Amino acid sequence: MRNLLALAAAALSGIVVLAPTASALPKVSRAGKYLYTEDGNRFFIKGIAYQTQGLIVPGPDNPLNQPSTFVDNLADAAACARDLPNLQKLGINAIRAYAANSSLNHDECMQALSSAGIYVILDLTLPLNGSIDTTLPAWSTNTLDQYLRTIDAFEKYDNILAYNIGNEVITPKATQSPPFIAAAARDIRAYLNSISSSALIGYAAIDGAASFVLNEANFLACSATGSIDLFGLNNYEWCGNEPNTTFDGLNARFADYGVAAYFSEFGSENCNPAPRVWTEIPVMFSGPMTNIWSGGLAFSYFGAISKGHEFGMAVPSSDGTSVTTNADFDNLAAKFNAVTFVNGPAKSASTPALPACPSPTPPAWNASNTIPQTPDDAACGCLANELSCVFQPPTPDYMALVGNLIGVACGLVQTAGGTCDDISSDGVKGTYGRLAMCDPTIKLSYVMSQYYELQHRVNTACSFRGNATINANAKPNLLVSAAASSCIPSAAVFTPSAPPVLIPGAGAKTNTTSAGNAPGGSTTGGAMPSIVSRSVLAGMTSAVACVVGGMIWTLA
């Protein structure tokens, strides 16, 4: 694996001027269930996943083998230049990148791809705390701001096709996250409109039983406000030499779908140890499938180890300067290059209505159709200034500790007669506490403050073993619940503005929303009760975060 910091330094040291390309790539927009370029021609995605796999720490708490680190391939100009001839050999018009660091420079790679006629579908999510969680979902300022920073870093390029707001977050076993994803779609759409961006909003879905896939697809397309443009299905149904009836069931289910749909990953290795033959491609890019789908992304350029499979079609040399492709690659190139795009139906054709929102049908589909409010940096920042007891991050890498401490502090608050309702959200009941939209450090400080106040502000109640400190700048005797009432307007939906400045080296902390760096009081080393009963913790909906639904390489 290559060194991200070295690459970042290399990218930053070169002065890159964004020269206007000979001809900018045409904008692509959605009309009903199809995509069109500005000239009115139908647009199909014919592409490949282009993402180096992050570090996977296997274990019982990581059943889907999700990586905990990421590589920003679009910031690696040298590797992009190395790979571009291969991407051109494939005859593709799109790649999908699964993670980007908004602080890095992406000019050279994005420019090179654009010059080669290649669009980018970019996931806004990052591993671990940079995405909406599968089992304990939230739509909060830290995630919104990360998404907006990435958009701000990429909007200047002419070849951004779509931003994915999630990958495989909803699973057949956990259906509480859809309201949060719909809220993300609503807020990202408002932001893109406010900066006159034409980028599409996408989501890449895990495959599953027919009813599950229809529910996730319909939920994300059903509301005029919380709707995506581009439903991606990570589908590995076709394997080897299949009959062209293989997709019939899937085709029937999506025949009248209201927004554009495509295969955000395809290319099974399950049935055949021999190289993949990609015989789904001629079927996918001809009728009747072209009436239903807008193409797909083969998985994957780089290796992606998952459940005994490898998937890669190109292996970089150990020094990274060259790359070797395999027979999968050659077969894919042959099939992709033989595709002739169908041009139709015409844009003026009548468009299908958006689907109805699926009603909850527990236990298979639990998602409420009530979606949370827009995360409000100003309101959360206002509250942060008035917290009586604040989290003091012991290390720059504190997000795992925050999840843990929220569980501990909430247990204490509940034992002392309080509740954690203000910071909790519930995508099944459709109830969202007024602080559910705030950064996790503010939620934690709020709960710590509640406990400190319930303990009549004895110094020892604001220590949490040295993880908290009294905020001397807070108004004396103002209860945090009262501060929340004055700072946080009742549930509001609005257009988010550009995110606050990220302070370099401060982790997730920002200038306006950090509850962790409030100056102040002494810590007197009070004991933090270390045993919190499981029943107390079990009663909470947003206590200890576990699995994150960000980058997932595994298959349904």
Ligand SMILES: *[C@@H]1O[C@H](CO)[C@@H](O)[C@H](O)[C@H]1NC(C)=O
């Ligand atoms: C993004 O890159 C900067 C500069 O190298 C680094 O400090 C920061 O930690 C990176 N962010 C993430 C989320 O990896």
Ligand SMILES: *[C@@H]1O[C@H](CO)[C@@H](O)[C@H](O)[C@H]1NC(C)=O
């Ligand atoms: C739906 O909720 C029930 C009750 O909490 C739970 O047992 C079930 O696992 C949930 N199902 C899904 C798919 O989320």
Ligand SMILES: *[C@@H]1O[C@H](CO)[C@@H](O)[C@H](O)[C@H]1NC(C)=O
């Ligand atoms: C499969 O092939 C038959 C015969 O050529 C054709 O009628 C049918 O439309 C094809 N189905 C798909 C899904 O391509």
Ligand SMILES: *[C@@H]1O[C@H](CO)[C@@H](O)[C@H](O)[C@H]1NC(C)=O
């Ligand atoms: C951040 O992610 C880590 C690793 O999955 C988890 O342990 C932690 O609880 C998360 N923190 C928050 C505040 O969600």
Ligand SMILES: *[C@@H]1O[C@H](CO)[C@@H](O)[C@H](O)[C@H]1NC(C)=O
């Ligand atoms: C913070 O809390 C954690 C978890 O309880 C504990 O291990 C640690 O010692 C505490 N103090 C600091 C300064 O990290």
Ligand SMILES: *[C@@H]1O[C@H](CO)[C@@H](O)[C@H](O)[C@H]1NC(C)=O
């Ligand atoms: C923080 O925000 C204030 C007010 O918006 C601004 O004056 C100050 O320069 C900012 N500080 C940093 C480090 O960005």
